Amino acid sequence: MSETLIERRARLMGPNVPTFYREPVHLVRGEGVWLWDVAGKRYLDCYNNVPHVGHCHPKVVEAISRQAATLNTHTRYLHDLVLDYIERLGATFNHGTTQAIMTCTGSEANDIALRMAQAVTGKTGIIATDNTYHGNTALVSQLSTRKPPIGGYARNIRLVPAPDSLRPVGGTVEGQAEAFAANVRKAIAELEAEGFGFSAMLLCPLFANEGLPDLAPGFLDPTMAAIRAAGGLMIADEVQPGFGRSGSHFWGHDRLGFAPDVVTMGKPMGNGHPVAAVFARADVMAAFRDAFGYFNTFGGNPVSAAAAMAVLDVIEQEGLQANAQQTGAYVVERLKGLSHPLIAQVRGIGMFFGVEFLLEDGDPATTFVADLIEGMVARGVLLNNIGKHRNTLKMRPPMPFSRENADLLVDTLAQVLAETPVLR
Incomplete structure (x- = not known):
């Protein structure tokens, strides 16, 4: 048989x-x-x-084929295209996140972003929501609620109740923003009391895996105030909201009206070619570069950069x-x-x-x-x-x-x- x-x-x-x-x-x-x-x-x-x-878009396919027939190497050699791409995409941000590390997957990007926060703050505590997904590395898988990690969640992780349109945190739609922030403040206090300290909160600006709740711009204002007061970083995972998907804005965090310290992105960047990235402010990037000897063999290779550049072209032209x-x-x-x-x-x-x-x-x-x-x-x-x-x-x-x-x-x-x- x-x-x-x-x-x-x-x-x-x-x-x-x-x-x-x-x-x-x-x-x-x-x-x-x-x-x-x-x-x-x-x-x-x-x-x-x-x-x-769109599947197999001819302009993206042609860009990949042309660059693959010309040169493909890594960023230990000088190459213009990856710099052109970082400069072009960085211009879409209005909060100083103009330096980038190119990776292959969103998991890698989120892993780096969390380590950036640890490098900046010297602390290890991380906050996410209780119904999220940010990737597959040993660090970011601690944030996933679908398959809890073997041995249980690390003590430096706190998962707060996710916002919800029909069952709002705190009991009312009007009070949900403050109730969500109150849970974040509580998590920060617990992390500080247990000696881990608070490094960052990582979230999707659309809360996509949480169920795509209907949230008004400014919803995260109380949460951002809590994070800033604690000296932590806000990381926006734009793997699902980014590159114009929200319609009104190119980035989900702009639609929701907050300025992250670090932005991660992945899947849509190369239209199927494995491209992802972490964008950060210069001070955040410098702290990470000083603390970690990071290099990614395939991140930022010329073929990936060509694919990603073609995607931006198509978004604009069409x-x-x-x-x-x-x-x-x-x-x-x-x-x-x-x-x-x-x-x-x-x-x-x-x-x-x-x-x-x-x-x-x-x-x-x-x-x-x-x-x-x-x-x-x-x-x-x-x-x-x-x-x-x-x-x-x-x-x-x-x-x-x-x-x-x-x-x-x-x-x-x-x-x-x-x-x-x-x-x-």
Whole structure:
């Protein structure tokens, strides 16, 4: 009997290698917002932010090919392109984070950012939310709540309750900003009392994995005041919000209205090519460089820099940030027009959408959302779920997503909603 692809994966990659969906999708080709499986079935990609400017964008492919045919080395040799890229991207910040370390993954970027904070403050305490994900290194995996680290969380880590639109921290939407900040102040005090001190808070400006709560600009003002008073740093993880996805702003932290000390980014930078980075103020970078002998062989290589530069070109030339704002508003309008008894709230920020579902008794409709996702995949639409209870439908399509694509998404969702039974 021939070996299945799933069996082959297990034999060669080991057990429990994650896949999406109950029947994993075997993809063979992508173009724009579309993906095709091995049987020729076409899927509308409403989930992947890695192909930020669309799967296999010809300008990015050409830039990678041209540079790969010319030169590829590392930053121990001088090369203009990586400097051109850092200078160009750094100009999008308005708070002095203009120096960068290029890496290959967001995990590496966040790991470096946390070490930067430790170098600046001389302290080791770290704060994140209680339903987040920032990567896979030994340090940043301490912040993930999906798979607690072996031996438990390190004593220098504090996870505070994440903001929530339907179950706000502190009990009210109006008081949530201050209640969130109060928990941060409490965590800082605990870290100082236990001798670790407070080095930094790391968060996603959209609180994406937390469920994409609807937060007004200025929400983090009390938290930022607490962090500044304690002498710590704020690190903005822009892996999901960055590069125009929020529509109104190029960066999520600008939309929320706070100035981080360090900004990390990853997935969308190279449109599938492994590129990531840490941007920091000059004083923060100097402290890190003095404390750590850091070098990344592949970070900032010319091919990666060419891919990343091409992505910026496409974002600008094709007006993708404006598309995120305009098409995103249309998607939210259409989603809010859906009628189903379990829909508790529709939320959207630019080209990022969430629909939260609750059962009649107010419990999370986790199983219903899981069934809904499978129904959408069967009809050729890829999406997933987020939130502490995985009861929020997550849609985060490539940036060229159009109104026509939006209509297909919402019309299909309406059909699947009508067909999916509610099981307790």
